[in-house]
Amino acid sequence: MDLCVTIKGVSFLLQTGIGIFGNAMVLLACGHIIYTEPKLLPVDMILCHLAFANLMMLLTRCVPQTLTVFGLRHLLNDGGCKVVIYAYRIGRALSVCITCMLSVFQAVTVAPAGPRLSRLKPALPSLVLPTFAGLWLLNMAMCIAAPFFSMAPRNGTVPAFTLNLGFCHVDFRDNLSYVINGVAVFVRDFLFVGLMMGSSGYILVLLHHHSRKVRGIRRSHGGGAETRAAKTVITLVVLYVVFFGIDNVIWIYMLTVAKVSPEVPDMKVFFSSCYATLSPYFIMSSNKKVKAKIICASEQEQPSVDTQESNDK
Template sequence: MDLCVTVKGISFLLQTGMGILGNTVVLLAYAHIILTESKLLPVDMILCHLAFANLVLLLTRGVPQTMTVFGLTNLLNDAGCKVVIYSYRISRALSVCLTCMLSVFQAVTVAPAGSGLSRLKPALPSLVLPTFAGLWLLNMAICIAAPFFSMSPRNGTVPAYTLNLGFCHVDFRDHLSYVVNGVAVSGRDFVFVALMVASSGYILLLLHRHSRQVRAIHRSQGGGAETRAAKTVVTLVVLYVFFFGIDNVVWIYMLTEAKVSPVVADMRVFFSSCYAFLSPYFIISSNKMVKAKVLCAAKQDRPDSMDTQETYDR
């Protein structure tokens, strides 16, 4: 196997495997929290939903991409391609929308009393589920074109205006469909990214003012829970915007080309999946509840392994 293909395959394998593991751990931690405490804060509900969206993203794009890199062919028929591509498009869209929702909700949470945003704070818990439903319906509608253009790979040359994903082809058939789809997807993403950047900037401004006013309290207490949560949200936004920028630079290039090299498509897939791969580990390290559940599970497993070892030693 060519060295370049091997490196690419190992990179996708590690990214997909570690990403699936991390998001699964986050979901299991939140499932345990729901069972034991039977209630999640709005921010935790969004983080749980974000982990689910990122898990689906990795399963529907990272797994088949990795298998294709290692030479496995004919993975999906036309129907399978339509389901996988549609699921991937929705989960990718939900990833950006939920990160934006997380940023906006946190901005409302930390808004000072008397401001316009602070009036929305009591309504946040009741807005979470309707917002989830609205985001699902919005993205299902925007991504509805994807199944109609998706098909299993055909023998021979790849037609113009076709995204060659390796395991599936997305054939837009003409330049107009190709550009309209790209503009619709990119337009939605840029709107939500702009909104998350604006709300994160507002959060940073409030944190800066707050730190100047109560610096002594922060030094003695290390900051409140809202401050820690706000910093977590801002970091997630910065992480998303960074990889979103790389992803869209490649995507804009792809829109200008009639035939796109599989290497370019692979680059876009890898960078667009980096957020789904990295974000659960940041959530685990920064969210006290999730971290406590993970550490508790690790401690419970440790004595069992020690007892087993003692039994073998005897």
């Protein structure tokens, strides 16, 4: 195994391990909140669902990609490829949609109450679960074509207009199918990213005006919960947009070239998975409830270790 392959394999291994651990911690913290509290707040529900979508992405894309980089072949048959690719497409789509949902929800929350918003704001908590269901149905329908083009790698050369993922091939048969699929994914992502950027910009404007009016109140209270939540949302959106831009620059290149080097899809996978890897750690550091549950769990573990050491003495 040469140095380039080793570096690539270690990079994927670290990204996968760190991302799975972080998202699993967020989900466990959310589960503990559900167990100890009467109900989960809407923002916590959205963050929990985002962690689930990101974990789904990492398990169905980065895990087999990492194994393939280290030389393991024939991981999946045709049926396994169809299931894994379909699940990955849904997880990736949900990641952008839920991040957009989070930014829109927070924009409505911090917006001044008007004649229209006065009715919408109280109804927001009841709209979270129906919105989740709608996003799942929408993306399951939009990603339904992926399984039909997915198959296990065949011996020999890779045909044109085929995405070589290493562990699976996505063979679009002709240029028209290849371009239509790519454009459909890009348009969907662009619409949701545009919406999340617009809502985040609106949040920034509101925070700027609010800070000028009540600066003394905010200082005396150390900043409101809504302000902290808004800053968390904006940071997540910025994080997503950066990696979305890199991902789609590579994707456009892949659409315009008939035969793509195997390293290019690897780069696309790495950058498209960076958001899923990094976002849970930002959630853990900025969300007080999640952070408190994780700290509480670590503090409960420490006394048990100390007790065992004292018993051994």
